[in-house]
Amino acid sequence: MLLNPVLDNARPLMVVGLPRCGTRFIANAFNKHPAVHLNGEIPHVTMKAAIEFVTATDEFFTSRDRVLTNRDNAYVTIESGWTTQRRELLYTMWASLPKSVPVALPDHSVGWYGHKTPNHDQFWEFYRDFFGGSGPKYVFCMRGFADNYISRDAIGAKPIAQVAKQYRAAVNRYADMKEALGDDVSLFILEDLREGGVDYLREVLFDRLSIPVSADVLTVIDPHTPANSSAQKGIEKRSLNDAERAFIAKNRDLVEALDAARSAQRI
Template identity: 30%
Template sequence: MYLKNVTPLIVVGRQRAGTRYLTEVLNSFDDVTIQGEIPNPVMRSLVKFIQESEKYYRGAAKWENPRRVREYQAWTEKKRDLIYAMWANTTQSRRLNPSPDCRYYGYKRPNNEFYFDFYEKHLADQKAVYVYCVRNFVDNYLSISSRWPDRTIEMVADDYLKSVEHYRKIKQAAPDRVLLFNLDDHIKYGFGYLDKNIIEKLDLDLKEDLRTYLAGMGAKNQTVNVSANPRREALTNEEEAYLLSRPALHTEFQKLCCDQSG
């Protein structure tokens, strides 16, 4: 692939919180290419492969043999291309070929904010930009449980709070490279929200015809397309009671909203 002068762009965050929609919007720009999702077992294998390769070449270079040092230097220069190739060729969907004008290149996968440290280390020469997708817990849970009925509210709640906590950590570590896409605000305020908080901050050229198209596209819920079950519209009494026992599910989301509006 040998992409030069591109910035890695990774769409992460909550499942059922607009990652697919946001990726479709970003891929509408000629200078952006976001590949599809990498299955979790494959992702773990890829990370292990990179880490073990890094360990070998770095260890060999410690012997201060000039040839080994050159091998390690060559590895560090090629490692970025290897990561880009993995994004292109290990996803569940068809590969997208970047245009000659590509400025942002990456992939999307919910929960992959947890690989932040990995990418910060192995893409150190080209720091990545991350877009974290989120929405309020209740709608997030109802959408997830409609798609995957075996996921209990306790399971989703624990995952939700861990994800939001990790967003705060990566935002603190890279404040200028971690953007927030709040699906609720996008639904409330329309395309202007996405334009202001994502498109403008990425300095993408939004031509009027593209603006008209994207504004009319809307964020569509995909649950009905991928699940035999209709989307749930309300919590059960037991789930309502559980929600009252975990006030952080509401307050932590509200903090994100305040951080962005402030």
């Protein structure tokens, strides 16, 4: 058995969305809940390779009813460990692939297990097909385009046009996920946290996803905790320069994109 027994009945839960929009903050808030255990970020290239392996293995076993044994003309039916333990392998990958050392699992059963990884929503269709009717629940993190771009630029982001392309893709992907998954995906908007505080967190993280939460858990979640590394370091947000303002003025869909996301509409 690969899987820690405390995860036997755990349903998948992931924090996804755009970088620099509070994924770490949300994961830390979730981990205050005794029934939730989320690991840190998994590198995109690593997870992509892992998914390719899982997909190829799944196709091999599920597309064949029988497999050769060590005798040339003998076959046995496949009721192998793969069909019964494929979920264990994926959960074990989630535990083994994060950039940082995962926090140790608790000594009690966990109801929700996963990780926080920006842009991991790119794999949502794989997870839908892999888990079937007991598929993952997601918190999808976003913020306004200008603030997202400035925050990403502070850590050496790509040109504004490339960030804009990724931003549009995220808005559209969220709309697709919401249409397909319904209440299993919840939108977290960083700007709304500042006004809504812990009540907003209760709604986005727990109420919308039907994850029971006690008042005791909510009291230990601090909505004023810095949401990303720049905020933790006290780095003040800069203003847009003339070229950046001109770019946004020519791309008005970026200004309207957050409202589109609130309505789960593509842009």
